[in-house]
Amino acid sequence: xxxxxxxxxxxxxxxxxxxxLTPEVAARYAAAFGTYIKGGRVIIGGDARPTGPIIKAxxxxxxxxxxxxxxxxxxxxxxxxxxxxxxxxxxxxCAITASHNPxxxxxxxILGGAKRPFSAKGIEKVFAIADAGRMAYVGxxxxxxxxxxxxxWEYHLDRVLKLRLVSRRRIAQRKFxxxxxAVNGAGSLLGPELLRRLGCQVTELHCRPGSGxxxxxxxxxxxxxxxxxxxxxHARADLGFxxxxxxxxxxxxxxxxxxxxxxxxLALAVRWVLTKKKGPVALNMSTSQMVDDLAAxxxxxxxxxxxxxxxxxxxxxxxxxVVGGEGNGGVIFPELSYGRDAAVGMAFxxxxxxxxxxxxxQVAAELPRYYPARTTRPMPKNFARHLKRFEKKFIKGKISxxxxxxxxxxxxxxxxxxxxxxxxxxxMAEAKTARRARSLLQEALAALGG
Numbered sequence: 439x440x441x442x443x444x445x446x447x448x449x450x451x452x453x454x455x456x457x458x459l460t461p462e463v464a465a466r467y468a469a470a471f472g473t474y475i476k477g478g479r480v481i482i483g484g485d486a487r488p489t490g491p492i493i494k495a496x497x498x499x500x501x502x503x504x505x506x507x508x509x510x511x512x513x514x515x516x517x518x519x520x521x522x523x524x525x526x527x528x529x530x531x532c533a534i535t536a537s538h539n540p541x542x543x544x545x546x547x548i549l550g551g552a553k554r555p556f557s558a559k560g561i562e563k564v565f566a567i568a569d570a571g572r573m574a575y576v577g578x579x580x581x582x583x584x585x586x587x588x589x590x591w592e593y594h595l596d597r598v599l600k601l602r603l604v605s606r607r608r609i610a611q612r613k614f615x616x617x618x619x620a621v622n623g624a625g626s627l628l629g630p631e632l633l634r635r636l637g638c639q640v641t642e643l644h645c646r647p648g649s650g651x652x653x654x655x656x657x658x659x660x661x662x663x664x665x666x667x668x669x670x671x672h673a674r675a676d677l678g679f680x681x682x683x684x685x686x687x688x689x690x691x692x693x694x695x696x697x698x699x700x701x702x703x704l705a706l707a708v709r710w711v712l713t714k715k716k717g718p719v720a721l722n723m724s725t726s727q728m729v730d731d732l733a734a735x736x737x738x739x740x741x742x743x744x745x746x747x748x749x750x751x752x753x754x755x756x757x758x759x760v761v762g763g764e765g766n767g768g769v770i771f772p773e774l775s776y777g778r779d780a781a782v783g784m785a786f787x788x789x790x791x792x793x794x795x796x797x798x799x800q801v802a803a804e805l806p807r808y809y810p811a812r813t814t815r816p817m818p819k820n821f822a823r824h825l826k827r828f829e830k831k832f833i834k835g836k837i838s839x840x841x842x843x844x845x846x847x848x849x850x851x852x853x854x855x856x857x858x859x860x861x862x863x864x865x866m867a868e869a870k871t872a873r874r875a876r877s878l879l880q881e882a883l884a885a886l887g888g
């Protein structure tokens with residue numbers, strides 16, 4: 439019996455390999471997904487985790503067992519797989535990656551296409567098929583085909599470079615010095631090559647995916663980027679970029695080697711897009727109010743969704759958003775794809791810097807400032823009771839129950855919600871001063887019972 443639970447969310451399933459996530463589980467959910475889409479072509483790829491080949495083989499078997507034709511595009515960023523679904527005229531995609539989770543985790547991340555993301559209702563139907571064991575297995579004549587050999591990260595790269603909001607000429611003129619840390623993940627080839635084609639002088643850090651090992655914590659939080667900061671200072675670079683293992687999240691280090699924090703990635707990208715194209719912006723509930731203030735300054739409105747790429751993209755489509763994303767470093771630009779994409783984030787940040795003609799630290803300092811204070815706690819059995827105590831404590835604030843409970847205060851906010859990717863809950867505070875943010879966090883923890 440598994441010691442941990444399989445995590446099921448709007449993005450698919452994930453778990454610790456050999457525990458909650460086994461080859462049998464991967465095959466079963468892939469077969470359920472294939473049953474839901476009624477066969478057809480499926481694109482599969484993933485990051486460089488050592489468990490990837492095992493889980494991918496099991497998922498491939500599951501898809502083929504219900505008549506899906508599988509095309510394996512190998513080591514691929516998650517946004518590349520989404521673009522490949524449309525390019526190869528497939529029905530769906532599956533990324534074998536646990537994204538920012540530690541190396542012992544892996545996942546089946548379910549994708550539609552770049553322009554037609556999979557829906558939250560669709561994933562619930564997949565789960566229902568898996569739970570009921572209603573997979574439409576086929577006989578030997580109906581087994582799906584299997585094909586390898588496509589390497590579509592270069593197609594992804596070309597699509598990014600052709601975006602009209604990417605200022606290739608201006609970036610090349612600035613001859614930026616950039617350090618990129620790809621955590622030996624799926625962006626190890628695409629990331630450095632994108633920067634080179636933009637005319638940057640590139641220093642590669644942890645861009646060797648063959649090892650399958652992560653040289654730092656895979657989530658590119660400030661605490662994980664000390665090595666990148668040192669590399670930026672040593673190279674006298676203009677900035678540093680850090681990716682997560684599947685290259686859909688981006689974090690940034692300034693010219694002084696200081697990590698800005700993932701919230702700044704989306705804020706900088708939104709600032710660039712709105713200078714060129716005014717319109718609505720869609721965010722998840724956990725994203726900093728920095729983006730709301732920034733958009734308001736530029737005469738644009740923001741809308742909020744539940745956490746999760748699928749939820750954000752649904753809100754973007756509903757509102758006709760020109761840009762959107764999540765404060766975890768995920769930028770979504772619908773002219774290319776309804777999926778988070780670190781490559782787009784890098785290109786937009788460099789375009790902004792090329793236009794501003796001043797150091798990144800100065801550009802970041804001009805954004806609306808909020809100080810974050812965050813922590814996580816193991817998920818208790820009576821989480822709903824903890825949330826009720828929290829809500830009672832902060833009932834005087836403006837409260838949203840869209841995703842957990844978020845309290846909007848005159849000088850900041852508090853958000854408590856269950857994680858979609860780990861058996862924990864998150865407590866997130868932000869305020870106009872660091873001291874106030876820490877104070878809010880402690881108040882929230884006390885209300886939650888520690």
